[in-house]
Amino acid sequence: MSDNQTDSGRRRFMKGTGVAAVSLGLAGCSGGGDEGTETTSEGTTSEGTETTESTPTEAGSAEDIEEGGIFNFGMGQPPNNINPIASSSAYSGVITDRIYESGAAIDPVNFEMHPNVFTDWTSEEMDETGDDDQPNVRLLFNVRTDGLTWNDGTEFTAEQVVWSYNYLLEQMPGAYVASLNAIDEVSMSDESDWDCEMILNSPVGTFAFDQFGIPILPKHKWEGVSDFSTYQPYENDGPVGLGPGVVTQYQPDTSIEVSFAEREGEYNLASLPWREEVNGIIAGGPFIDAMRISVYSSESALTQAFLEGEIDSLYDNIRTSSIDEVENTDGVELVDGFDTGYSHVSFNLRRTPLDDLPFRQVLGFAFDDVYWVQQLQRGYAQKGDFVMPPGYTAVRPETSNNAELLTAPATNAFDFRQGDSPGAVDVDGVRSFLTEGQMITGEGGTYAGFDYPGSLTGVTASQTEPKHEYTFGPVESSVLRQSDADPDQEIRVDGETITSINDGPLTMFVDPPQDSPQMAKMTENWVSMLQQIGIPVEQQVLSFNTALTRVYSEENFDMFEMGWVNLSPFATNTLYGLFHSDNADDHSVAEGDDEENNTSTSLNNPMGYGLFEDATADDLISTARTSLDTEARNAAAREAVEKIYLDFPTMVTMYNVVKWPVNSAEWDGFLGDIPGPGSTYLGVQMLQVHQAGSGSE
Template sequence: MKKLFIVAVAAVLVASMVPMQAQDEVLLKIGCQDEPKTLNIWKATDVWTTHVVNWFYPTFYYRKPVTLEPLPDICTISLDELRANSPDGLTYTFPLRDDVSWDDGTPLTAYDYEFAYNIIMELEIPDFLPAYEDVEYFKAVDDYTVEIKLARCTPQFEESVIFSIPVPIHQFEPMLIEARATDVPLQTFLDLSVDNPLSAGPFSFGQWEKGAFVKLVTNPNYHGKGRTLMVNGETITEGPFYDGLLLKLYGTTDAALLGIQKGEIDYIWWNLDPGYIAQLLGNDKVTIEKADELGFYYLAPNIAKEPFDDLVLRQALVYLVQKDFIVSRVLQGYGGEAHSVVMPAAGDWYNPNINMYGQGMSKEERVAAATEMLTAAGYTVPDVGYAEGGVIKLPDGTDMQPFEILTPPADYDPMRAMSGVLVQEWWREIGVPVTAKPTSFGEIVHKTFEAMTFDWYILGWRLGGTGYCDHMRYFFHSDQAVPDGNNPMSFKNPEVDAYLENIMSLCDRDDLVEAAWKAQEIIIEEVGYCPLYYRTMNEAHRNDTFTGWFTQLGGIAGVESPRSCLLYLEPITEEPGVEPEDGDGCLGTILIAGMLAAGAAIVYRRRK
């Protein structure tokens, strides 16, 4: 017993000699509103999933922070050299780095890129397929060379194809084989779990404590560390210079604000509403950064459901939506009215001439216009609103049945929640039996993009890129009106399909802009979406824990790539204080050891 006790005390004393700095991890702690839905990259369609998995798969090129020009990542030559080396403007040879490995030690090769492309084409994965419509072939010439042949000139080459991802063959090939053996290989493949995704990016997967946090650890072999760039007149160096990311789940913005003020987190990874910004302005340890973004928030119908398949009904309901009221009263001016599915920040891709459904009308004029449209189409609008017992009658004489608008709850996003309540009240005034239903983000995603069983819903998109509006191809083409596609509204229009395909394939900029404008006109006219508003990005970070913060189009973090500000941050070290005299640094541990000794002695005597 005495020997055991002496050994234990000696171990404690030896441990006490290790400096605290060597025992502590330095993590960039980030507040998130939700957790990933999956770790399977092929089903990563929501923002909280991409915040995790997109770090793992490096691309041929990445966009330079702020300016967004393409720079080499895994490819070893510049985009200008790649173009110059093409013999015909259609065939491109990508020489790859030979010093990059997955974090299990397996080399990343050209075959990983080829395999990823083959998965997309074989299973026709909706979220990836449109980018490769004009690719004739995509093949590994050898371990470190990829050759891509285009069927024709396409803007997708420089907007998407050069940002293709690889995936580790040895991780995903068994999943593909399993999926092939089923009747529904695509759905099976998307639903298969990836418990420990391999990474060749700046971070590796560490731990997922569901309902609490996801931890990503810094990849010690990350190939991009040490690269320098000139941004905003200053030289920045790529890291990471810390031990990893801790993505902490905060179910409410109130909780996240408390967390950042207490120093539990360094950054809140979502846009803050005006009321929350005001709470932080008096804290000198917290900085608010502002930026433009390409994303927007919208109200969407299920066009496959009666009576919302009636265009006149959809248009009349949109006339009742007072976007100016939402912007002035709910956003408090931190944003603007959204009338199209492309935002003004996109420049000449934005069509300002679409139907703006009553912009400038008073509330009474909107009600009169909607009533006139519905009456002419055979609807009967009651003299009193739904709250007083009035219910609008359909053209067949039956009462419209109650339905729901799914919205995020107020503690997740008060702006979208309040917008839903306002739309509910505006529609109820003419007897529409609608209820805005606060619903968790995950449940909304399930009922819309997966099950497609909703009536109407309110969500939003954060869009990356340069303003080129290929997102319309993913959101409104009829081939995306499938489970796990991006068109849960079931919007289908052959003319729009043709314009969207042109957006992906034409090379003349004027022709591209014309196609984009035409598609916007029809989508808005037929109420594929009712865009509500766009917001100025307002993000909060601590200024006493990390240095090097900058913002750009889309906000601080941007996308999960070397474009992200997060990779250039450096921890702030405390100013050195007075060095303790020899032995003072171990005083606490020695006292603990003394208490352990006393306790052990008592136990020893009692046992004796």
Template sequence: MEVVAMGGRRSGMPVILLALVAVGALAVAACTREVEVEKVVQQTVVVERQVAQTVVVVHTATAVPATATPLPKPKAPVNFVVGMPSDITSTNIWNIYGPASTTWNVKVFSHNYGSLYRESDQRFDLVPLIAAGGFPELKQEGDKWTATVPIQKGIKWSDGTELTAADVAFTGTTALELKLPGNWASQYPAAVLDKVEAVDASTVKFTFSKKPGLAQWQYGAAGAAIVQKKFWEPVVANAKKEADLEKQRAALFTAKNDGEPVLGPLIFKKWEKGAFVETTKNPGYAWAGSTSKNYSGGGVEETTSRGTIKTGATTGDVTLNVKRGPNAESVTFNIYGTQDAAVLALRGGNIDYYLSPLGLSAGLRAQLAGKPGIGSFQNASNGFRYISFNMRRAPLDDVAFRQAVALLIDKNFITQDILQRTAESVETIVPVGNEFWHNAKVKTWGVGLTREQRIKEVVTLLKANGYTWDKEPAWNKDDRKVDVGSGLKKNGVAVRNLELLAPSAGYDPLRATAALFIEQWLKEVGIPITANLTGFNVIVDRVFTNQDFDIQMLGWGLGNYPEYLNSFFAADRMGKGDNNAGGYNNPAYQKLLQEFLAETDLAKAQVQAHKLQDMLAEDLPYITLFSVPIIEFYRPDKVKFPYTNVLDGVQSKTHSITGIFATAEFN
């Protein structure tokens, strides 16, 4: 999707570029639908050891000047105007981290929800956010394992209520009891997490049925989103009155959240559907005026009004020093129906920053590149566009059929010729930029083959697996084209007409174009298929909410740790609203996946992740297509970002409670 994955996001991708999703920290390091590719700076930084934390609180008396100095003239209130090519679909965080995890929903709202730990700016170290120190030692209590986490005192919600361990326990308990899908299932993994409870107001305890692995603790529950118990408890209680879990979840996902207290830098004010979303500054933002310093020694130093927490070796040079505001009195998200309209708005000075992980066509890039008053920066993407199959339906449940489709798709032709080198081919689920986890040796399909060779291999493969034609396709050497096949059958039964759902050209011309070529290539060998170019949110609803599709083309924005190998493909994530919408269920994959999730040794987890990628490359529940570099355009006379060099771009930091909406500066 343009989805977000905590393990991944849905982006035009569940962030569907959008799966796991890093809330103030990690909450969206999961996934989003639509290609929201999330974080990692050319390398993967994983905290696998315990690091001592030092908390220092300094109170300094303020000297009174001998003579009064003139006060500087106050600046006019700043409204940061952000442009997006698509609308949101929900303001409800339970829904946004569940079936509605589109990249646009996540970008507009996820930064308002904290987590115990977060990923540091630019480098992605795991550091405390709400926790009072580093990761606690996991302790065995009988046949259970526990982690007890002290939390900082003095962090307040926007209504002035102090955050307590009861908020953490309530959020986790709700996710577990209602068996919430999507990113919630990754953040609070029911397979291993038994309960979350408040020991006292400032201590929360997690109890696991077995020793949790990295994906389940450090990159799972420790980075999970937290909501306010006071606001949501009566809403959840009302939802639980419904007859069954499905109806209870539906009631929670559709509940009104007007006036909801948040922790982040912005407070939601108004949503005018199809036009804009208005937010205002949170005057009680608990990280206002705080700083975060990255050191060359590998450590991170966080200083807030509550004290200083040092993680790792805070030695050597300071490589990044971020100071948080927020510095804008309000942020308005203007919604444009197409990329063309958003580009025009940026050129006209109507927006300050164009927020999108989709990438632009060569023509749209040319309209912005080098234009007076418009700046840009480019980063590698941590996501991909893909097609997936509904394996509950024939012939999509047949691995030979899926392999034939993979052979027919010429990714190099799409990226180099059709998309004019604005995209790069992707061969596996874990992007190249995530070097530690990426498997560069997976099986590939059709790489380097001519069209003639592809046709011959596909015919051979399908015939060997029970497929026949009334008219068999063949390569015509004289005309240098395919003599189109027709009447395709599997074991004597005609293959029905299939539908390929893909975003429209106005939303994403890159995928729309690719979809039309894929339709053509499949038709050449007699596969009856029609590309249906439609609205992004329409696709998300059909695929993830209703599972009513044959083949779909969306994108994912990903997290650093590849938990999405679970959330996209686990057998227990096949329900409606969850991320395994295609229903992939290979017992061998599921067995190895459980070992990966429980693994606490980083080197062993890497080997397991590589093997999982090998299995996916053979089974092909997804065919990864391409990714686009994240090129971001903005008006440097209006806005300044604390850094621009980061995997997946500045846009990936819109999810974080301490991200760009808290740190951007304005002229």
């Protein structure tokens, strides 16, 4: 199958990572591929983002690999359906990604875009402008038709690509709407050197990932489908795609089989020259006869099935509590990988005093990172800082001046301010930070006892001076009077207690402790620290679904904790989706059933970041999004990432250390040290996994 990860990169799904996580509406925000400006010949990769310093596994040679065998895979959720444009579930993607292909492919090592169904392409800005006065962009591309057929044996032509795009433009499926909205038209090209052309209504720096990442549908199957959302491919002798797999068994509630043997000799996209040049990638796959997927009804059943040898691997990663057991089990291994997102606590910038930068930064000073990462996560996590995970180095601010990843002092601006006694915060230091009107704006200095060298990219925070005056006085709020933290003073914002300003203390939404025990403990600790300082905060336990609505639909919250997964390594669309004002509700328009409030649309920037002049990175995000030049785009993205860090609408609490369990006694060829080795880039693994003992590894 292809390494087309755009599809899975767009899907929303929950992820249990100790904190409940959601990639809500990632359809728009995880896209964003890099392609450079041009790819002129097959095998020549575009200018891409830089990779991490870690070296993925050395690839084996396809010639030495013994083909065959059935790889048994487990999932904790059913796929529900295998319609590639109707389903946004990552679990459906485990199947559909083996069936469908797209124009370009990303490699998970260097995050470069490569030819796939399209052999080469070029882009040029046009004189015409789109609705937003941005210049239109013309993309010209060639389609690979030699040796490529649909998996039902039907011939594949360039005209079908044009038909597929136009069908999608007509249907506008939600999963791809962000990418499709940027396309004005797709047609066969008049120019002799090119097969097809696509007109974009504005520059999209990541078109190879976004627009060329859309799956190509077979005209002979979809032509008569008037409503894509009701189409069931399996009931119509499908699904039919250009990929290496054929679905030979489909019991969505329990079991699915994707056969690769059925396509033996018919699939050549895994043998493209660029694959041989990427470190760790084995070209020429798939080497297995089939992938059998079993659906389990719980995470514990899934883990147990792996430990019992019923399955060879499972979706995503192993739970932290089971890592030791896996490590002590013969014949299995944990493939290391990077997080594709981050866990966070986010703040509602519409509310006082969360609208003020120094106050938000103080919330960071009270979060005990060491307790969180070392004790509660048992070291299987990395301390969080920026809104891009450490695997995506090209768009992290450290890259701007070659600073140490994760440990450079500029990444530790909001570390826990340890007090004199263990488990206590530096109350006096933090109070002084507030009362003296300090804040970390990007300039070097000493803040609440910690030295900060200044920003890595040279950006500064949006806010230049405190919005409120902070003082401390007698404890009045009942939440503090009854607190075990026993604070001696309570904060006043412009002379008033927070409780009187907001008709109650600040509220932190947390998952039920049985769902996220570590986060429950961490929140308890954090709230206690804040109460020591004299900030009235309380926890409110909410089920995940309720919290989703309160936060993302209604924006009715003070603070909440969740997480994102499957973010794009190219940052631009992620930043746009999560931090641009376009995706924040200013509550000026009532929508939906409730005429008073906007409750119908889930927006991915519930914090309201970007809505205010003193908390926005809109300009940098827009620059990054529309830049066709890779380096300029990455530089703008890095600046935006650091500006968001300094503006602190979100406190990134950690990145997972991903441990993907595999049956190493029977299988080989797994690619480690990449983001999401068992989820986002599962497609790459399935193309190169092979029976142990064969190959050169």
